[in-house]
Amino acid sequence: MKKNTLQFIVLSITIIGLIYVSVQTKPQFVSTQDNEMAFYSTKDMLLDYNLCREYNDSREENVKAYSPKLGKSLIAFKEALGFKESRGNYFIVNEFGYLGKYQFGLTTLQALGITDPTVFLKTPKLQEEAFYAFTARNKWILRHDIKRFAGKTINGVKVTESGILAAAHLGGAGSVKKWLRSYGAQGFSDAFGSSIKHYMKRFSGFDTSKIEANRKAQVKLKA
Known part of the structure; x- marks a missing residue:
């Protein structure tokens, strides 16, 4: 009777030990992003902004040059x-x-x-x-x-x-x-x-109406 009891105790201890080792060595599937986000803060950052659609693609050949249209001003x-x-x-x-x-x-x-x-x-x-x-x-x-x-x-x-x-x-x-x-x-x-x-x-058709006729016009800046 004592022998059976001792065997049972040893077996129980062995099973408990295997379970403990299994739990400790089980892979922890925690994403890198989660680890990084744990240290990330948006405090004091300006989050309200707009990105011009033309520049979403950073490749140089897809960036369109901007040229202002002056018309006939x-x-x-x-x-x-x-x-x-x-x-x-x-x-x-x-x-x-x-x-x-x-x-x-x-x-x-x-x-x-x-x-x-x-x-x-x-x-x-x-x-x-x-x-x-x-x-x-x-x-x-x-x-x-x-x-x-x-x-x-x-x-x-x-x-x-x-x-x-x-x-x-x-x-x-x-x-x-x-x-x-x-x-x-x-x-x-x-x-x-x-x-x-x-x-x-x-030079036909430009709007020069803002130039005021002045017989004695001179430069205001000093040379």
């Missing part, structure tokens, strides 16, 4: 003229000595109150001010011609205020007056072959 007029004159280069001097983005001559700069061409060439903001001042002067000189000819067609070109102002930038207000009043018979071309007619057509 005054800025579009100014930038288009600057690109035609110098490809938008503020720091260029051409072979005839014309300076900057809008290719100003020294005489014109002096009339606008700019006496130091070196500083002018190094100062983009000064060049932008010079563009507006010069265009305001031309608009005053040509104010009657703008009123008289805008909307008419001369030599196949529809005359507009912006076309007149661009042509004046090219050849001066006096040349534009001659072209308009002779109905295209008296033309002008610069040293590179650009003509009043070409500028009149190329």
